[in-house]
Amino acid sequence: MDKESVEQLKFQLQQWLNEAQQLIGQIPPAQLYAAIGVLLFTSFFFLIIRLFKRRSFNTVLLTGLSGSGKTVLFHQLRDGSSHQGSVTSMEPNEGTFILHSEISKKRKVKPVHVVDVPGHSRLRPKLDEYLPQSAGIIFVVDAVEFLPNVRAASEYLYDILTKAIVVKKKIPILLLCNKVDKITAHTKDFIRKQLEKEIDKLRASRTALSSADISNEYTLGTPGEAFAFSQCQNKVTIAEASGLTNDISQLEQFIREYVRA
Template identity: 70%
Template sequence: MEQWVYQVEQWKNEVEEWIYRQPVEQLYVAVGIVFLTFIFFVLLRLLKRTKSNTIVFAGLSGSGKTTLFYQLRDGSSHQGTVTSMDPNEGTFILQSELEKNKKINPVHMVDVPGHSRLRLKLDEYLPQTAGLVFVVDALDFLPNLRAAAEYLYDILTNTIVVKRKVPVLILCNKTDKVTAHTKDFIRKQLEKEIDKLRISRTAISTADIANGHTLGMPGEAFVFSQCVNKVMVAEASGLTGNVSQVEQFIREYVRQ
C-alpha cells in the first residue's frame, strides 16, 4: 500500500513539474479546449434527449381526427366514437410499419378535442410537438370554412408554433367521397379567409398585437408560404385507410 501511495505521489510531482514548465498562454488554451469540448458534448446529449416524437391532431369536431388516429394506430376506423372531454392519446408504432424487420421509433400521437371550449388543451402539447396535423372535413368544407380558418389562424399565430417553427400539415380528410373538395380548392379558400381575418384582427388590435405575431406580408394577399413555419396540404380518407400522406409527414419529423 505504501508503495502505491509513493508511486501516486511521484506521478503527482511529475505532473506539477510539467505544468510549471509550460507557458501560461498554452495552459489557458488547453483549459479552454477542454471546457468547450465538455460544453459541446453536454449540449449534444441534451439535444438528443429532447428530440420530440409527438404529433398533434387538431381540427373542428366532426372532421375525422379520431378516425385517422385509429387508422394510424391499428388500421381500424372505430366508427361511432363520440367527442371526448380529454385528448385521445397514445404512443405506438404506425400500423403500416409493424411488419418491418428493423427497429422503429414509436410515435406519441395526440388527438385534441375539436369543441371550441376544449381547444385550450392544445397549448399543453405544443411545447413538445414535432409536427401538427390540422384536419379539415373536405366533404362539408364550405359550411365550416370560417370556423376552420379561425382555428387555423389561431394556431399559426400561436407564440409557441411561431418560435419553434412547428411544421403544420393541413390534412383534407374524407376525400374518398365524390362530392369532396380538392386539396387545392381547400388551400385557396383557407388562404382567402385567413387573409380577411388578419386584416380585420390587425385593424382592431386583437390577437396579433397581443402576442406580437402577424401573418403574411403587408400589402400582399396571404398565402401559406409566407408563414415562418412550414405549412403543407395533403389528402386522406380515415374510413378507407388512405393515410399514406399523413404517415409521410409524421415520419419526416419523427424519424424511424
C-alpha cells in the same frame, strides 16, 4: 486491504502525481493553454449535443373541427384499425407508439407521441397544454363537408397560426384533407385556396381591432398582399388522406419528417 498495502498505494499515487506535475511543467505554456482550450471546447460541444437530444420532441398533435376524422386517423396510426363512428371526447386520445405501418420493420424506429385534441370549441384550449412539446401540428379538414364549415375551420386555423409559441418555435403545420376517398370530396388545392381567402378576411377584420385585443397574437401574411400560407413564418404544407381506407401515407411522411425514426 491491510495498512501496509494502503500506504504502498498512497505512495504510488503520490509518485504518479509528481510525475504528472513534472510532465505538465515541461509543456510550453502556449501548448498547455491550447490543449486546455481544446478540452473545454470538446466538453462544451458534447454537452450541447446531449442537451439538444434531450430537447428533441416527438409529440404530434391532431386537431381540427369535430367530425373531421381525427380519431379515425389516430387509430390508424396506432393500430391500423378504422375505429368507425364519431364520438365527441371530453379528453384527448393520447398515446406513445411505433407507427402501425413500421411495426414490421426490422430496424429500430423511434416511437411517436400522438395527441388527438378534441375539436369542440370549448375544449380547444387543451391544445395549448401540448404545444411546448410539439414537433408538428396536423390540422384535419373534412374534404366532403368543407364548404359548410369553411368559416369555422378558418377561424380555428387562424388562431393556431397566430399563437406566439407556434410562431416562435416555427412549429410545422400539415393541412390534411381527410375523406378524399368520397366522390364528393373537394380537392386539396380548392381547400387551400378557400382557407387562404377566409383567413385573409379574418386578418383584415382582426387587425382593425385595438392592439390590446390582439396583444397575444402575431400578424399573418405580408401587408398589402393577399394572404397565402407560404407567407407564414412556420412551414405550412397540405396533403390528402382517407382514414377509413387507411390511405395515410402522406400523414406518416409528415410525422417522420419531424420525428426522426
